[in-house]
Amino acid sequence: MIHVFSVRWGTKYSIDYVNRLYNMVKRNLRADFKFYCQTDDTQGMDTNIVALPFLDELPNSTPEKMYASQEFITGLPRLWDRPKLNYWKPNGWGITGQKMYFDLDLIIQNSLLPIIKLHKDKPLIGRSWWHNMDDEKKPFWLKNYGARCNGGMMMWNDEQGKSLWRDLKKNAEKIYFICTGGSDNWITYRHFDKFDKIPPRYYYSFNRGCEWPHDTDMHRHRKNKIVCVFNTDEYGRNKHFQLELHQAERNYKWVQEYWQ
């Protein structure tokens, strides 16, 4: 049994995002699985999806408390995707075993089996292979506590999550303060070497491309890959041309075919 998690809060992503992610998993995961969504808004949610309440063990980690807190920087809460941290709790919600997480804004194009086979002794996470690796070496990357992984997709088990959860339980406030960019920044800063990375032959970004320096075209379909993330952010390359998944759906037929 594989436990597949997602999370939704606020109004940025409609319930369609959750339901379609579930459908994509169903089409591409030929194994027993249960699909969960950590959310407080289940209206319109597919009845096969198990709703999970937001855990409250980490300080100011529920969306409500996070937005009520004073811990803001450049208009967003510091470490703005705190609910995602809850998945690292071993046996969280009483769920134990092999776990998989997906961001809502991605498409699954092919069978997940090749990625699942990669999950062995270490937890598994996406890598931002599309980054300019010369830039990653530059001191500003370190000074900005910049992310090098992409947590759009992750796989782990309870044992592998223990040290991350310990770090969060002990240091949550400091981690929020420092890792202003989000949970990917925290994983890069504190735990990067503990993870295996999903290779670029399976993973790419609609808005960034696949692998620097030779394969960085944005908005290009790479049909043999498995997961396509739609990471958008204000520091990204060609930021004015970045599209959210629902925007891409309106413009690209191949996106429509997968995202249903």
Place this chain on the structure above:
Amino acid sequence: MGLMQQTKMMEGFPIPVWEWSRQLAEITHDYPHRVEDFAKSYSRNQFIAKTWMLEALKVYADLDRATKWWIMGSWYGSITVPLIRNTFKPTNKIHLLDFDKEALDIARKLHGDYAISTHHIDVNWEMKRLSKLKADVWINTSCEHMYPLTEEFNPNGLCVFQSTNFAKDPSHINCCKDLDEFIEQCNFKEILYSGEKPFHDWDDIHKRFMVIGYK
């Protein structure tokens, strides 16, 4: 040392800037991704911040050759190390702490192992341990880049902290809105000096703050 003697005028320079020529050539070859960063370490802005600190220390602190100096978030120590060496002629090595290992590797080449001792440490996570060290002066001119030193960092030595209200730089995770807020963050029991200066030439809104005192 060699055939070429330094001139009296060179000996009068507070900083041996000719060392940067050799160092920059090495960085260009060995660390091309750091050339811009190294150049920034001796910008006019950096000179103002560091000379301001040394001028204040000369007036407000009781320091001598035996003083033990520790610099947190030291970067390359490009300006601070030679200024301390020129001003106070320390008999002990100056300790540089940074989580940027390459910056420390370059610092050792720049200043020499006889002048400095480097420590590859992330101050954010070592504040309690550092508090126990026997240091006379703790310099941190990069408070805006770090978790506040308010509670966990409680050393016996003199603390010299700088920060800024320039929040547009994404690496500035810990800006203070004004000098009063920075003083509160420093959490000193005794303040010897506090002041502010313009952060850059473009506007008079953004400031650099400095507080000198004891925790």
